[in-house]
Amino acid sequence: MSEALLGLKVIQPGRRAQHAWDLLVELVRRDLKIKYKRSILGIGWSLLNPFLQLLIFTFVFGHILRLNIPHYPAFVFAGLIAWTWFSSALFSAPLAIAGNPELVRRPGFPVAALPVLTVASNAIPFVLALPVLFLFILADGGRLGLSVLALPLVVVVQFILTLGLACIVASSHVRFRDTQHLVGLAVMLGFYVTPVFYSARSMPEKYRLAFDLNPMAILLNAYRDVLIDNRWPSWAPLAAVLVAGLTLLAVGYAVFERTRASFAEEL
Amino acid sequence: MDPVVVQNLGKRFRRRGVDRPSSFKEAVLTLKLRIPAEEFWGLRDISFSVPAGRTIGIVGKNGAGKSTLLRLIGGVITPDEGDVAVHGRIGALLDLGAGLSDDLTGRENIFLSGVIAGMTRAEVGARFDSIVAFAELEDVLDDPIRIYSSGMRLRLAFAVAAHIDPDILLIDEVLAVGDAAFHRKCLEQIRRFKASGCTIFLVSHEATQVRALCDQVILLRQGRMLSFGPTHGVMDQYEALVEGRTQSPGRQDVPDRKIAGGGKLTMGVTRFGTQQVQIEAVRVLNHENAPTNCIVSGDGIIVEVDYHAKQPALSPNVSIGVHLPDGIACLDTNTQIGGLELANLSGRGTLRLTIGRLDLCGGDYFVNVGLYERDWDHTYDCHELVYPLRVIGANSGRGIMNPPNRWERVGPAESAEPLLTAFSP
Numbered sequence: 001m002s003e004a005l006l007g008l009k010v011i012q013p014g015r016r017a018q019h020a021w022d023l024l025v026e027l028v029r030r031d032l033k034i035k036y037k038r039s040i041l042g043i044g045w046s047l048l049n050p051f052l053q054l055l056i057f058t059f060v061f062g063h064i065l066r067l068n069i070p071h072y073p074a075f076v077f078a079g080l081i082a083w084t085w086f087s088s089a090l091f092s093a094p095l096a097i098a099g100n101p102e103l104v105r106r107p108g109f110p111v112a113a114l115p116v117l118t119v120a121s122n123a124i125p126f127v128l129a130l131p132v133l134f135l136f137i138l139a140d141g142g143r144l145g146l147s148v149l150a151l152p153l154v155v156v157v158q159f160i161l162t163l164g165l166a167c168i169v170a171s172s173h174v175r176f177r178d179t180q181h182l183v184g185l186a187v188m189l190g191f192y193v194t195p196v197f198y199s200a201r202s203m204p205e206k207y208r209l210a211f212d213l214n215p216m217a218i219l220l221n222a223y224r225d226v227l228i229d230n231r232w233p234s235w236a237p238l239a240a241v242l243v244a245g246l247t248l249l250a251v252g253y254a255v256f257e258r259t260r261a262s263f264a265e266e267l
Numbered sequence: 268m269d270p271v272v273v274q275n276l277g278k279r280f281r282r283r284g285v286d287r288p289s290s291f292k293e294a295v296l297t298l299k300l301r302i303p304a305e306e307f308w309g310l311r312d313i314s315f316s317v318p319a320g321r322t323i324g325i326v327g328k329n330g331a332g333k334s335t336l337l338r339l340i341g342g343v344i345t346p347d348e349g350d351v352a353v354h355g356r357i358g359a360l361l362d363l364g365a366g367l368s369d370d371l372t373g374r375e376n377i378f379l380s381g382v383i384a385g386m387t388r389a390e391v392g393a394r395f396d397s398i399v400a401f402a403e404l405e406d407v408l409d410d411p412i413r414i415y416s417s418g419m420r421l422r423l424a425f426a427v428a429a430h431i432d433p434d435i436l437l438i439d440e441v442l443a444v445g446d447a448a449f450h451r452k453c454l455e456q457i458r459r460f461k462a463s464g465c466t467i468f469l470v471s472h473e474a475t476q477v478r479a480l481c482d483q484v485i486l487l488r489q490g491r492m493l494s495f496g497p498t499h500g501v502m503d504q505y506e507a508l509v510e511g512r513t514q515s516p517g518r519q520d521v522p523d524r525k526i527a528g529g530g531k532l533t534m535g536v537t538r539f540g541t542q543q544v545q546i547e548a549v550r551v552l553n554h555e556n557a558p559t560n561c562i563v564s565g566d567g568i569i570v571e572v573d574y575h576a577k578q579p580a581l582s583p584n585v586s587i588g589v590h591l592p593d594g595i596a597c598l599d600t601n602t603q604i605g606g607l608e609l610a611n612l613s614g615r616g617t618l619r620l621t622i623g624r625l626d627l628c629g630g631d632y633f634v635n636v637g638l639y640e641r642d643w644d645h646t647y648d649c650h651e652l653v654y655p656l657r658v659i660g661a662n663s664g665r666g667i668m669n670p671p672n673r674w675e676r677v678g679p680a681e682s683a684e685p686l687l688t689a690f691s692p
Contacts, residue, residue: 015387018387018389019382019385019386019387022382022387022388022389023382023383025388026378026379026382026383026388027379027383029375029379030368030371030375030379033368033370033371033375034368034370034371037370037371037411038370102362102365102366103366103383104343105338105343105361105362105365106343106359106361106366106383106384107338107340107341107342107343107357107359107361107437108341108342108356108357108358108359108384108385109383261344261345264338264343264344265280265344
């Protein structure tokens with residue numbers, strides 16, 4: 001190890017930040033390794049799922065029930081990978097605390113890192129699929145414009161929103177083991193009411209409000225604006241999602257801190 | 268400033284599954300029908316301060332609260348009263364090996380558990396060779412630890428923990444496992460920690476180990492701190508306690524009390540409760556208002572209870588019962604059933620229950636008295652099987668009851684007089 005890195009531990013705040021980062025990296029790495037160790041395809045399994053869905057949706061809605069959405073494969077794929085990140089994070093959030101009793105019981109362990117870990121681990125397949133999405137867009141005759149620069153912002157907003165929800169779900173599951181099943185149902189319904197494989201813009205006016213109030217719908221729109229339509233996302237709705245996400249995170253963190261004291265006893 | 272200062276520490280536990288809904292269904296069902304919680308103090312009234320560099324042993328029988336105390340110092344659980352102030356970086360050797368991942372290699376696990384224990388990756392890297400050498404795992408470093416023996420896992424976990432440079436180290440029973448060589452190594456390492464000025468808390472059942480390593484010892488019994496002092500004296504007390512040589516001393520601040528003509532009040536044996544409100548005296552009187560412990564079946568009794576509420580108690584309940592020596596209740600009544608509203612108890616006072624008649628069979632009984640919190644959630648003070656009551660009952664048969672009764676023969680009778688008459692008492 002280099003001396004420069006070792007020097008970090010002298011500066012305490014820097015050391016703490018470094019430790020938090022290292023902790024996250026090691027835990028994400030552990031999650032991925034455990035998930036894919038001894039499987040031939042490894043992380044490929046995480047990519048295969050959206051690919052298969054992509055094939056199905058492209059076939060069904062591109063050729064049989066035509067939705068007439070331009071660049072449909074890229075459109076669906078962008079929706080699928082962002083949605084899969086969101087849904088898989090929420091699926092695993094109930095076990096963020098309940099599944100790690102040995103860490104929760106360890107003195108000095110920052111329990112708040114666990115929901116972050118859940119959202120971050122599930123972001124890995126998303127991040128790995130992004131280059132594939134770029135290839136899709138290019139192969140489809142599209143191009144990536146300057147608006148791609150707004151992509152990290154959209155990702156961050158989605159991260160905050162998901163993390164807020166994950167904190168609430170994780171705390172709740174420690175007490176109420178029904179949480180896992182409720183979240184499963186909600187996420188499944190969410191897939192259909194969110195324009196993942198269809199476009200909100202093609203929906204009748206009377207349903208528009210439902211999409212305007214759905215933060216994931218706004219985020220998917222933003223992804224498609226930025227990546228496929230080469231335009232800046234609609235800032236106002238995105239800002240609204242950011243505010244909602246931050247509020248949710250504040251509430252989620254408060255709930256988390258309130259119930260944190262009882263985690264070690266309940267597990 | 269002392270690195271660890273504990274003041275008036277108390278931790279309450281709820282017996283599992285009593286009132287805590289664990290699903291939404293239960294939560295909905297119990298919303299209105301709240302079953303009173305069965306709570307108990309796992310640890311209470313613990314105060315001590317430990318200067319830097321001391322090694323403190325924590326001893327006591329199973330369930331005395333040793334691990335709870337360690338977890339409270341570690342900040343894993345939060346106290347219900349009092350507080351713990353800890354200054355410095357905490358290291359822990361608690362359930363070693365619990366955080367290891369089977370599918371990762373030894374090398375990966377060293378980094379993972381090092382970072383979990385509070386080191387940065389760079390710090391683990393700098394100590395990596397030393398950790399591996401300590402654990403003696405050079406040959407299997409790149410094998411998944413699934414194939415490790417339990418001894419190897421333990422060595423790995425301890426080796427990582429031994430490299431964290433904590434200011435305060437919490438050790439729970441780790442040294443009870445592993446082979447002799449490893450054992451020796453662990454003890455050496457703990458001595459090194461000591462030498463480096465680390466404050467150590469060691470929970471152990473092994474008296475020799477505690478005597479060898481600790482400067483001071485905390486002796487816990489049923490969640491109370493029985494003693495805190497130099498190792499030698501406290502360990503003598505502990506060993507005496509374990510071998511049952513002392514009579515149960517009970518709560519330190521509630522001394523045992525002999526009851527005239529009866530049993531002895533001992534916390535945890537014949538006396539229970541938080542003692543926020545205490546029963547100071549119980550008198551059993553006969554119908555002439557004279558103290559007694561012997562009545563004739565069918566006589567009435569009066570029970571007077573002197574209480575002392577150190578803190579005001581809002582609408583408490585008082586129960587009085589007459590019980591057989593094996594605990595079976597012959598009579599059990601309370602102020603709630605009797606319709607006596609005790610709005611507020613504070614200071615000293617007396618309650619009186621008049622029982623018109625006690626139609627009990629002849630034999631030995633006890634008058635039990637209890638003071639409870641408003642919703643029967645807690646016991647303030649409860650005295651069981653200490654106030655004797657002998658009932659003299661001529662002609663009483665088997666069973667518990669002996670009400671007035673009379674035998675007669677009915678039907679075709681040769682004589683108008685009943686053949687057999689028994690009237691008692």
